[in-house]
Amino acid sequence: MSDAHYGMHKRKGYSSDEPYPEIKVLGKNKYYAELLMDDYSGVASEFTSVTQYLYHDFDLDENYRELSEMWINISITEMLHMEILAKTIRLLGGNPIYRGSSSSCGAYWNGGFVFYGDSICSRLKSDLHLEYVAIENYYKDISIIEDPYIKAILNRIILDEKVHVGLFKKAIEKYCK
Template sequence: MSEINYERHKKGRYSDPSPYPEVKVLGPNLNYAEILMDDYAGVVSEFTAISQYLYHYFSFKQIDKELGELLENVAITEMLHMEILADTIKKLGGNPVIRGSNSALHDNFWSGKYIYYGTNLCKQLKADIDAEYKAIAAYQKHIYYIGDFHVQAILQRIILDEKVHISLFSQALQKFCGCQYPSLK
């Protein structure tokens, strides 16, 4: 089986320019796979981000073409993250179904209620920034819990893209709403 070229899916200014590490693991580890399920399709996850950003894109593209393109392309970058996580989960011996790790015991799969829909552009952009900060915090926590340096490198690289998204969303918030997102301390 040939390796997937993740670089070809990068979306220019919508992701960090550094390369993605090769998806590999020290060995099968179902515990690590379950931890990654939350990043993959939990409440704060790539699947939630993709769904939320696409919903916002459907509204934003009517308001401003560039703003619509921002949400569309960030969603595409998040799709790449989801693919990388799915491949990592599989290499760890897991099954990347659309659910978080906490859902496994309760057969409770991903839900559209995880999305912040909203109808106010400024509140939607703030929710998008907040989602990126929450994703970074979750990735950092999972880096701490996962003792596989290959998986840690993958998560650290994804964080770089999430920081780019915060910057881009913050610029849009300033441009369209005339305000800044309060920094999280």
């Protein structure tokens, strides 16, 4: 994926300024592909994040433009992560269909993975938790995977997730006093 492609999807203030590494792998590895399926579309995944944050935006009162902008732009960044993971899974010999691995016992992704919430605060707190779980899962994968290219990809995605943690913390401070 070219820098121009990344640039088209990067949102200033909603992702790290660090460049993304080239998407490549040492070779086919179905085990690694299967590990990444949870990050891609498992219970606490990029796909869950995208759908959860978009739902939170769609169900938002017009008076919360700042939150709307945040949820939409973070979703776009998470979509880029999905694309990166899908391409990595393919290179590893996997098929990036919408299902998890161990987190969902291999089941297909479903809307039950989304925390819909009934208030801005419950949603923001759930979103923050989802980011923490994603970061934890990426670090777990990094400790297992012995491919430096995949490790670089996951470490770069973590940088964006840490930006999202900061944004959600700031929003919680502002809206959940």
